[in-house]
Amino acid sequence: MHAKRTQTFFPRVGRRCVLALAAALLPLGAQAAESATVPDTLEWTVPFGVGGGTDVWARFMSHWMGEALPSHPTIVIDNVPGGGSITGTNLFYARADDDGSQMLVTSASTQFPAMLDDPRVRYDYAKWTPIIAAPTGGVVYAQPGYGKDTDTILAALRESPTKFAMQTPTGLEMPVLLAFDLLGLKVEPVFGMRSRGEGRLAFERGEAGVDFQTTSAYFSNVAPLVEAGKAVPLFSLGVMNADNVIERDPAFPDLPTFSELYLAQPGHSRDDTAYQVFHKFFASGYALQKLLLVPKDTPPALIKAYRQAAATLPKREDFLTAARNQVGPYTPVVGEVAAKQLESAMQLSDARRQWVIDWLKSRYGVRVATR
Missing domain, CATH: 3.40.190.10 (Periplasmic binding protein-like II)
Known part of the structure; x- marks a missing residue:
C-alpha cells in the first residue's frame, strides 16, 4: 500500500541570473562555491497529513524561506502521512538526494519513536543536518x-x-x-x-x-x-x-x-x-519540535546558504508578526545551535526508556517493541 501524497506548490517570485562570463573570471575556490547554487525547486517532505500542526508550520515556513533565499526557489510541500510520520520519514531517509533539493520537516512524532528504539524506524537523525528548528506549545x-x-x-x-x-x-x-x-x-x-x-x-x-x-x-x-x-x-x-x-x-x-x-x-x-x-x-518534542533538515552529505555551501537565509528571519519584523499570528510567539533556533540542542534532546537513558515501555503496557495494554 502506498502512502497518500498531497502536494502544494509555492511559486517563485524571481529567478537567479547566472552570468557565465563573470563566473569564469572568479578564482577557482569561488567558482566551486558558486557551483553549489540553490536548486530552482526545493521539495519539502512533510510526513503528516494536511491540516495538522507540522503541516501548518511547514507551509508557513516555506513561504518565508522562499523569500529569504536570494534565488526565491519554488518550494513543493509533499505530504506523505502514515505510521505517525514514520512511513514518510523512512522513505525520505532511503530515497532523498543529497544535492540540496530535498528537505524533511519533522516533529515529535518522528523523534519519539527514534528515542524509543522503535524497530519500524529506519532513519537516523545523526545522518541529517538541521537548518532551522522551532519550539512550539x-x-x-x-x-x-x-x-x-x-x-x-x-x-x-x-x-x-x-x-x-x-x-x-x-x-x-x-x-x-x-x-x-x-x-x-x-x-x-x-x-x-x-x-x-x-x-x-x-x-x-x-x-x-x-x-x-x-x-x-x-x-x-x-x-x-x-x-x-x-x-x-x-x-x-x-x-x-x-x-x-x-x-x-x-x-x-x-x-x-x-x-x-x-x-x-x-x-x-x-x-x-x-x-x-x-x-x-x-x-x-516541544521545546525543539519542528525541524527542517537536509541530508548530512548536502554540499556545505548549500547548507550555509540555507542557514544564512533562516538566520535572517528572526530579525525581520514582518516575519515575527506573521509568526505570532500563525505559529505562536516562539523564537526559531538556527544552524549549529539547533544541531547541538537536537543532539542533546534526542538522548534518552535506558532506564527512562524502560519506564515509558512499562507504563504504556501496564496502563493501556500497549506493547512497545524495541530493537
Whole structure:
C-alpha cells in the first residue's frame, strides 16, 4: 500500500541570473562555491497529513524561506502521512538526494519513536543536518459539556470516562496522554488517526471528549471552535525557559500549564520519575519540535546558504508578526545551535526508556517493541 501524497506548490517570485562570463573570471575556490547554487525547486517532505500542526508550520515556513533565499526557489510541500510520520520519514531517509533539493520537516512524532528504539524506524537523525528548528506549545481542550473552566472540567473528567483520538502510542500525543494519567483523568486513547487534524475532526463530531493541538493548529482550527462555544481550553503544555523549567506559554498566558496542575497536587514534585519522563519528552518534542533538515552529505555551501537565509528571519519584523499570528510567539533556533540542542534532546537513558515501555503496557495494554 502506498502512502497518500498531497502536494502544494509555492511559486517563485524571481529567478537567479547566472552570468557565465563573470563566473569564469572568479578564482577557482569561488567558482566551486558558486557551483553549489540553490536548486530552482526545493521539495519539502512533510510526513503528516494536511491540516495538522507540522503541516501548518511547514507551509508557513516555506513561504518565508522562499523569500529569504536570494534565488526565491519554488518550494513543493509533499505530504506523505502514515505510521505517525514514520512511513514518510523512512522513505525520505532511503530515497532523498543529497544535492540540496530535498528537505524533511519533522516533529515529535518522528523523534519519539527514534528515542524509543522503535524497530519500524529506519532513519537516523545523526545522518541529517538541521537548518532551522522551532519550539512550539500546545493546548488541551474539552467538550463544553464538561464545564466552563479548568477545575470543573478536571473534576468531571476524573469521574466520567471519555475518548482521546491519537495517532500512535509513541507519537506526538504521548506526553499529553501521560499528562492525563498523572492528573488522574479517565481518558481512554483511540489510536489510528492519520494526523492531529483527523483527531480534531473526531472531537468536532463528538466522538472524543478531549483533544490536543499544537499552537499553530490551535490558532488555525481550534480558536474558532472556542469562540463559537464548541470547545473549552483546559491547559497548555507550557514552554521551557533558560533554566529548563516549564513555565506558562506566552501564547496562552491565562491558561495553566500541566506542570502547574501536577505540582499543585499533594505529594508531587519535579523529582518524581513520571514527571521527569514527561519533562524529557516535552524537551525533545516541544521545546525543539519542528525541524527542517537536509541530508548530512548536502554540499556545505548549500547548507550555509540555507542557514544564512533562516538566520535572517528572526530579525525581520514582518516575519515575527506573521509568526505570532500563525505559529505562536516562539523564537526559531538556527544552524549549529539547533544541531547541538537536537543532539542533546534526542538522548534518552535506558532506564527512562524502560519506564515509558512499562507504563504504556501496564496502563493501556500497549506493547512497545524495541530493537
